[in-house]
Amino acid sequence: MTMNAVEGAGPRPRRVGLFVTCLVDIMRPTVGFAAVKLLEDAGCTVVVPAQTCCGQPAYNSGDRATAARLARQAITAFEDCDHVVVPSGSCGGMLIRHYPELFAGEPEMAAKAERFASKTHELVSFLTDVLGVERVTVRFDGTVAYHDSCSSLRELGVKAQPRRLLASVEGLSLVELDEAETCCGFGGLFAAKYGELSNAIVSRKADDIRKAAAGTVLAGDLGCLLNIAGKLQRAGSAVEARHVAEVLAGMADGPAIGEPQKGAGR
Amino acid sequence: MTAVATTPRFKANVHEALTDVRLQGAMTFARNFAGRRAAAAERLPEFEALRDSARAIKDHTLAHLDLYLEAYERKVVESGGHVHFAEDAEAARKIVVGLCKGLGAKSVTKGKSMISEEIGLNAAIEAAGIEAVETDLGEYIIQLRHETPSHIIAPAIHVTARDVEQDFRKAHRELPPERDLSRPEQLLGEARGVLRAKFLAADAGITGANFLIAETGASVIVTNEGNGDLTQILPRAHIVIASIEKIVPTLEDAAQLLRVLARSATGQDASVYTTFSTGPRRAGDPDGPSEYHVVLLDNGRSAMLGGEFEDMLRCIRCGACMNHCPVYQAVGGHAYGWVYPGPMGAVLTPSLIGVAEGGQLPNASTFCGRCEEVCPVRIPLPKMMRHWREREFARGLSPAPQRFGLGAWAFFAARPALYRFATGLAARALHLAGRRKGRFASAPLAGGWTRYRDLAAPQGATFQSRWRAKNGAVK
């Protein structure tokens, strides 16, 4: 492990629980390891309590009871962590903004959810806003567009933070999308339930990305990224999609999302 | 109730809208609103604070709505007007048609009113043998086209200038066929000329209201064309139709709300005309109607008071939520299938026509939250849509495959060890299947996804299993 991949870190909390999210857990573990690396480089001790899903699919489908059950499970699992860090804006929004709403009639649990929410952070904003990380010392050669996931942007106020860290990546030049703040059309189950509508929205996003002439599109949410990558690939575009943590951790040398492993052949 | 809702066929409507090349061309215009609103908000440093006070004014009013309605009624009566309460659409139609008949009206002019659309007023007036003429340009156009508004402030936003030219040539047969209508000003000039005669001939003028002021008994309309003024001043009677939540306590409150309304709607600092009307013409007034009526419509609104959807009653119908909505921008307003489109329609429609008919709309959202971000009265629209989903779920109205899928998923998610085992198995299997290409072009049970985009294959073992292999189970 490089000792100085992250510079300028401020006072360091001890024990950080990584809430890896189901999508990263199942689809793209690299993002989880990139998060671990960024956190460890900034001086944190990272733990990964046994975990499943934050409950967002249930919550957004109107199944509050299941969402509350999973919330309780997560809150307990991370009880002995100083901080909980999540490499996703939408799961972060669930943990931070919506968990407290789930226990309206249970003051004790509501207070627990509030405490849990206040120690929980989206990954990149945790690095910058809590740990005081100002730059990373990694290289990524290419032109990159950053897509703001809706929850990061609107529920958690993440906008400048990833751009600031990306600006410190050597060899990387950042371009802005015309409609950086417009939804990609993922919306969890929405993408499958309203496939045609979701497609119309992500098609516009893909057009916007192509127009920006970026070689890589980054975001802080794997859900958006699977959607955007899937559309770009279906449309025959060569633009690659990665989680922003992969680039910041210097772990973007493996295949991009939906690309074959080296040696696996096309 | 008005025209039959096509909301239950929302998905088919979406398909039609997305494959309608003409509509897709016209809808690019709708995307201009967002930038204009942002610029207007930027120009006014106190804009965010104004939004807070706008919300507070509406919340206060809703908490004391009965008192303010009474106060308003008193003021209208004092100024010589009449107030009629209508519990539902049918009652409102009866009252208005009755008033028109009582006047012996042959023709009425109309200012833009979404309440008129909600209650299906034009059809009722015409069924009584009275001509109803929409005087807002957008409304006039869609009336000629026998359509409904596709946007609450820009009703004909789905229509192109070329469409309008054709409609005008068809409708205005008395005008020389060789006239030039290639420029928007020419279309505007022609509509103005045709409507002038209608204004002068009308026996009654019907307008909506942006606000009703309890303190003074005034109704307020904002327009950009001035058509509302001619509608309410020239005929013998002015009939205002408005829903009960349009009440605000004072003139000062209305002024505050006006400051956020136009900026949120079109990005203008103020609309071109803001017109107050208070009762019939008084002795000494140079003009004005001799009769003044207000029809106050409930139509399900009082049932929303005190409940999960009360916040929705703060809505001042600015249209910002739809202007910023990725779904609305993709399909336009008609796909929503009833009167109110966009996020506000997705919340309001099930309230007003029932969740069985309107339930699709609150489901068809990505919860991107941009509507709430721009709503001048800070209505938590995504949260309200989620409330509808919760009601549907609680009543077992959500589609069976969705319930089953979620149930199976929840079963595993509530059992971490089992979850690790199952996801580990699935991730490996999918990885092996998709390894060569890195992704799938089709996948069982994921047709809604893979029909339109590729699906990335998992990288192999899950994060949690890799982590455990490296660090043991404790960490």
Ligand code: SF4
């Ligand atoms: S919900 Fe808010 S943004 Fe939408 S029309 Fe009403 S006031 Fe405007």
